[in-house]
Amino acid sequence: MPIRQTLAILVGLAAVSCAPTPAPQLGGPSPVLYLTGMESYSAGGKTWVRYKYDVLNKDQYDPALFAAAPALPPCGLNANAARTWVEFYDKAANPIYGFCALESPAELGSIWFAVADGLVPPSWVYIELNDRQTNTIYRSNLADTVM
Numbered sequence: 458m459p460i461r462q463t464l465a466i467l468v469g470l471a472a473v474s475c476a477p478t479p480a481p482q483l484g485g486p487s488p489v490l491y492l493t494g495m496e497s498y499s500a501g502g503k504t505w506v507r508y509k510y511d512v513l514n515k516d517q518y519d520p521a522l523f524a525a526a527p528a529l530p531p532c533g534l535n536a537n538a539a540r541t542w543v544e545f546y547d548k549a550a551n552p553i554y555g556f557c558a559l560e561s562p563a564e565l566g567s568i569w570f571a572v573a574d575g576l577v578p579p580s581w582v583y584i585e586l587n588d589r590q591t592n593t594i595y596r597s598n599l600a601d602t603v604m
Contacts, residue, residue, distance in 0.1 A: 488565070488597035489513035490584055492604060497574060504574035508602055510584075512565035518595075522588055523561050529589050532557030541588045545570045547579035548599060578602045 494509045525537040532538035535558055543565070544555040554570035572578045582602060586595040 486514055486517050486595070488515075488584055488586060488595055490582075490597040490600040492600055492602065495604065498571075505571040506574055506578070507569050507571045508578060508582075509567070509569045510582075510600065511567070512562075512584075512597070515562045515565040518562040518565070518586070520561055522586070523559050523564070525560075526590065540590050541586050543568060544585050544587065545582050546585065548581040548583075553579070553582065 490510055490512055492508065493511050496507050496509065498505055498507060522541040523539050526540040527537050529538070529540065532542070538557045539559055541559070542555060542557045543559060545553040545568075547553055556564075556568060559565065559568075568584070570582070579602060581599040583599050584597045587593075588595070
């Protein structure tokens with residue numbers, strides 16, 4: 458390939474990669490998040506309390522949202538992370554925990570986050586489903602952390 462053509466391609470790629478990323482759009486339907494239970498468990502020599510949640514309207518989401526997306530950035534070492542990532546946030550929008558490899562909408566019925574035993578959890582949490590392919594965010598209601 459001639460140098461001039463190679464430079465043109467490289468310059469074109471640089472221009473594309475430096476283009477600003479559009480702000481995410483809020484999409485619908487909004488997930489309806491609710492607490493299903495709590496359980497204690499041990500890991501790493503510590504005791505934790507797991508706060509388990511379900512999404513009431515998980516059946517309204519297209520399974521394609523949870524397909525492996527190797528063309529999108531990986532999740533750590535997982536090069537086949539899901540197209541849509543799920544992140545828990547506290548009421549002040551601080552990230553708590555996330556899932557990057559859910560394989561179907563049904564798995565929204567078993568999402569959770571954990572807090573070290575003895576620590577106070579956030580009073581309210583919400584989730585965002587981030588469709589990385591379309592840059593769309595599906596934000597849930599605030600859900601309690603007390604049964």
